[in-house]
Amino acid sequence: MTGSEVTGTRSLESFLDSDTRPLSRSPIPDDQDSGPAAARVGEVVESSTTTLIAEARRLHGAPDFGAFVRIESDGQQLVGVVHNARTQSSEPNRRPMAYGKTEAELRREQPQIFELLRTQFEVLVLGYLEGEAMVHRFPPQPARIHSFVFPCDAAQVRVVTEDPQFLRSLLEAPGVPTDELLLATLRHALEQRQGSTRDYLGVMGSELSRVLRDDYDRLSSLIRRMTTWGRGEAS
């Protein structure tokens, strides 16, 4: 009963956790991943109809603020927008502490700490894709836990942002930095539209004027910031 035989022939992989967590624990490089899941940026770890939290596949690897993401969950294609990201200790009873070293030095001399950190991002659910079309309604079922999160490609971003309804969804969402998020998503929408950005901004601008007609200060601040992009900054 006293221990197994010592062989000296085992591989390093044989020491991994029995239920290997592909997100942060496995020392196997990500580029060995293949198949459709390879493009994922995260995995859902908390989910509700209106919002979800995903763990980023890589440390500091959350999609940009305001970026559009797609969640494949049980046949549904949910669409949402990233409105918050944070990096913190993955162990409830341990907190990061200051080492007084650069990140490069820490990676060489304290490599374990990066395994104990994780990046999570929050996604505001905007609706779901039905075939090629965007449905601006909450999905019938929330995303399942452990569903993968993918970045929306250019065509998907254009479909999602075609109907100015998404602006209303953002304006009505509680608990998000609304105006900042609005501008960030609009910039992402613009980046995926070559040429016709002026027309597009015009449509979105008039929608905003309708929705925010009772709040002139806020509206003018938003429009002012959007006009600076029209001068070529974003296109």
Added chain:
Amino acid sequence: MLDLSAVRHQINSMVADHAEGGTAAFDARVRVAVTELQRWSSDWPALQQQLDRSRSSWMVPRIVSGPLAQGCTAPDRPERLSVAATDGSQIFPDRHEISPCYLLNIGYVLLHYGTDERPLLSSRPSLYWRDDDLYPQWGGRRTAINRDMVGFRRSLLELTELAELAAASQAAGHETVALTDGTLVFWGLEGRPPDFRQASLTALVSSFDLLASRRIPIAGYISRPGSPEVVNALRVGICPVEGGADCDRCPWLGQVPPCASVESVSDAVLFRQILQPGERSALFESGSRVLEDYGVHQIFFFYIHAGDEIGRVEVPRYVAEDEELLQLVHATIIDQAAKGGGYPVSLAEAHERAVVRGPEREGFYRHLEEVFVRNDVGARISRKSLRKRTVGV
């Protein structure tokens, strides 16, 4: 429940006693020990001769190198180096629970320094439930396994798994040092049935064989060591009996013998007076009886000033006799302790991987219960355990 107010008085008395313990009498004994160490410092072969002649009742080491009262400074750690560490923890068999099974959880850590390579941090639980696990047969008798045996099996698994991990790391092209928490001297083997000893020693010796054949150094790090082996040697040195100490025929029987002048001083307290941060002591070979069965892998030790504390480092013979490996172990432990705030960071992380905390243990038994019920396997927990869970007023 513990009535803290009721124990407060006793705590106060205990603290008062401790405060007295650190007083003049003890300090004087420490000073004597330091003086004795200095006396033999470069003349250590003479002390060794005296040890050889003597028949003391204490465990004394063999002195391997000198000078005794001087530290060796730490060499630099190679820029690229990997440190492998394991630690273990367990859920002891509990006959009041739904099943008397037990669990060993081994934490693995492999940290690569000087590169950007990702470290390995993992743990693997193993469940033991078969009759042979729970009622092992040793010395011709079947007995229910106890905490002692489970703890022993865990220590052994930590060591064999560490050997495998370090070998795998080296095979993957990393220069590796293997660290384990605690002693390499399995003194728990003393007094065990011969077949149990034999099976354990086979696993132990083959781990050392493997590491020695790949020239991977292994070291056991003991934090806050309490052993007085070196001080015991000094006691023999103090003994004025002609022809060497013979404790069975001590002329001071019933009185205070001369060697009592260093009594209750531990090696760590002694070397705290000698070593500067980063330094290690001279090398000694452990005199533990159980090592007679270790074959060629006798265990050697030295003390080290790890920054805050004096730690004890144990290495097998192939490391002790290979100056390069010995230096590597010294440099690695100093660097590991600096990174871990006084305690080797790889061992601290291995512990974090391995530890099974109270709520996890509870969760384990509740899950076990669910699975038993779901599969309609008759299972009962003892009335005592049940009563603990639902306490009425």
